[in-house]
Amino acid sequence: MNVGDFTMTKHALERAVEMAVTAEEVKAALYKPELRYDQADRPGQHVRMAGRIALAMQGTKIVTVLHRTGYDYKRGDVAHDVRMARGVA
Numbered sequence: 770m771n772v773g774d775f776t777m778t779k780h781a782l783e784r785a786v787e788m789a790v791t792a793e794e795v796k797a798a799l800y801k802p803e804l805r806y807d808q809a810d811r812p813g814q815h816v817r818m819a820g821r822i823a824l825a826m827q828g829t830k831i832v833t834v835l836h837r838t839g840y841d842y843k844r845g846d847v848a849h850d851v852r853m854a855r856g857v858a
Contacts, residue, residue: 775799777831781824784834790822795831798824 773796777785785795802817808825814832817824823835 773799775826775829775831778833781831781833788822788834788836790834794820794822795824795834798822799831 777795784790798817798819802819804816804818806816808814808816814825814827817826818837821837823837825832825835
């Protein structure tokens, strides 16, 4: 799947759907990240964070979508409600 100049792996797309991440959230992390850093233990990879998500990237490829560390999830958040409905939370 393409998001502008970026591509998503099948795994990243599955994680985004599982977490109920919107296209706007992905675009914010890609184009206006609040934080971006290189992964020292994975040469060529970096992380972009915005809002409640973090994108693990390899070049212009989104490898996976993660919950942003330190984000305070509460009942009522879409991702929390999806996990509850699936019996995961």
